Amino acid sequence: MxxxxxxxxxxxxxxxxxxxxxxxxxxxxxxxxxxxxTKAGAExxxxxxxxxxxxxxxxxxxxxxTDEAEMGHIELSRSADLVVVSxxxxxxxxKAANGLxxxxxxxxxxxxxxxxxxxxxxxxxxWGHAATKRNVAQLRADGVTVMEPxxxxxxCGEFGPGRLPEPQRxxxxxxxxxxxxxxxxxxxxxxxxxxxxxxxxxxxxxxxxSNHSSGKQGYAIAEALAKLGADVRLxxxxxxxxxxxxxxxxxxxxxxxxxxxxxxxxPADIFVGVAAVADWRPATxxxxxxxxxxxxxxxxxxxxxxxxxxxxxxxxxxxDRPRLVVxxxxxxxxxxxxxxxxxxxxxxxxxxxxDVSGDVMGGAENEILLVSKGKVERWPRMGKADVAQKxxxxxAGAFYxxxxxxxx
Ligand code: CTP
Numbered sequence: 001m002x003x004x005x006x007x008x009x010x011x012x013x014x015x016x017x018x019x020x021x022x023x024x025x026x027x028x029x030x031x032x033x034x035x036x037x038t039k040a041g042a043e044x045x046x047x048x049x050x051x052x053x054x055x056x057x058x059x060x061x062x063x064x065x066t067d068e069a070e071m072g073h074i075e076l077s078r079s080a081d082l083v084v085v086s087x088x089x090x091x092x093x094x095k096a097a098n099g100l101x102x103x104x105x106x107x108x109x110x111x112x113x114x115x116x117x118x119x120x121x122x123x124x125x126x127w128g129h130a131a132t133k134r135n136v137a138q139l140r141a142d143g144v145t146v147m148e149p150x151x152x153x154x155x156c157g158e159f160g161p162g163r164l165p166e167p168q169r170x171x172x173x174x175x176x177x178x179x180x181x182x183x184x185x186x187x188x189x190x191x192x193x194x195x196x197x198x199x200x201x202x203x204x205x206x207x208x209x210s211n212h213s214s215g216k217q218g219y220a221i222a223e224a225l226a227k228l229g230a231d232v233r234l235x236x237x238x239x240x241x242x243x244x245x246x247x248x249x250x251x252x253x254x255x256x257x258x259x260x261x262x263x264x265x266x267p268a269d270i271f272v273g274v275a276a277v278a279d280w281r282p283a284t285x286x287x288x289x290x291x292x293x294x295x296x297x298x299x300x301x302x303x304x305x306x307x308x309x310x311x312x313x314x315x316x317x318x319x320d321r322p323r324l325v326v327x328x329x330x331x332x333x334x335x336x337x338x339x340x341x342x343x344x345x346x347x348x349x350x351x352x353x354x355d356v357s358g359d360v361m362g363g364a365e366n367e368i369l370l371v372s373k374g375k376v377e378r379w380p381r382m383g384k385a386d387v388a389q390k391x392x393x394x395x396a397g398a399f400y401x402x403x404x405x406x407x408x
């Protein structure tokens with residue numbers, strides 16, 4: 001990626017030191033970083049260490065005449081291909097959301113004509129506060145890409161979402177945004193929820209019912225949507241896969257947990273249900289391990305009850321229904337007939353149907369029928385990443401040209 005340049009705004013927070021690692025990762029990839037350090041940021045990391053790693057002077061003061069002589073704040077804000085705020089504090093986000101410009105960082109953010117990425121870091125309650133939520137929604141509506149913070153133990157001793165995303169994740173997101181300026185941003189400002197993987201339905205502490213879903217297709221779709229700039233929440237059952245770059249993952253085990261995590265993620269603009277949700281769960285979950293009776297019983301009867309249909313519950317919402325709801329249909333026969341029936345029964349806008357009678361589950365390829373109201377489109381056999389990319393492009397297309405529907 002040599003030749004690319006970012007403007008890195010380092011805000012005030014304990015995570016400011018992680019910007020050093022970010023600059024190092026960028027430099028290794030040939031991406032130059034020019035740094036603006038806020039007054040609060042300078043309490044946590046020194047201009048000297050930032051400057052040594054970036055190989056450039058660090059800009060700090062809006063009214064410093066030398067800065068203005070060398071490079072005005074307007075030019076500074078436009079001399080990069082991308083503006084990155086990391087850590088993005090609640091204060092910096094509030095300023096940017098409201099168009100304040102009372103220091104170098106906020107002025108650069110208001111003056112820039114380049115895409116902006118924010119990697120938030122703050123206390124869990126600050127992140128969850130209605131004011132911050134409003135500001136994040138406003139920034140996203142203005143086209144700023146705001147990453148979801150990581151979850152975990154915080155420096156202040158509390159636990160929850162609010163930690164700065166790991167530098168590697170920020171780096172991947174920067175690369176994605178630098179790579180495809182033409183395509184990138186088509187879904188920026190849109191929120192997507194993708195379910196993926198199997199669910200596990202426990203019988204007792206050591207046994208569960210599940211299926212062969214690998215999660216590959218769902219993860220690939222989450223990644224493809226993120227690459228187009230969407231803010232993606234991946235609600236995933238247990239899989240062996242790494243979380244794709246730029247995606248926020250919520251890990252769950254059971255269908256009930258998946259259902260709850262999806263509801264918590266709403267409202268969203270796009271919902272894609274790829275998970276192979278277990279249709280049933282054991283009616284009871286034994287607290288201790290179920291024991292054999294030494295041949296003295298004539299088999300064990302397991303009572304199953306139905307799980308909620310997550311896709312249907314999203315598609316039939318009266319309030320806050322995502323504008324586009326996409327379901328998957330795994331079929332072993334009469335694919336088209338079943339897919340059409342599923343479209344109506346579940347109330348979704350599109351059904352992506354595949355024939356799982358062969359080696360699709362866990363395999364690398366997929367053969368797809370895209371079914372929407374009154375239309376069916378057959379895609380040639382292709383890799384799961386290609387299916388994901390094509391679907392993500394279709395989704396982006398539907399937002400810009402809703403008349404086009406799913407399939408021509
Ligand atoms: N799905 C869901 N919640 C469930 C079951 C399925 O959200 N409890 C979603 C899947 O993620 C997928 C779609 O519904 O997008 C279809 O799943 P599939 O297993 O093919 O359909 P079923 O509803 O199980 O119908 P059938 O078993 O009759 O084919």
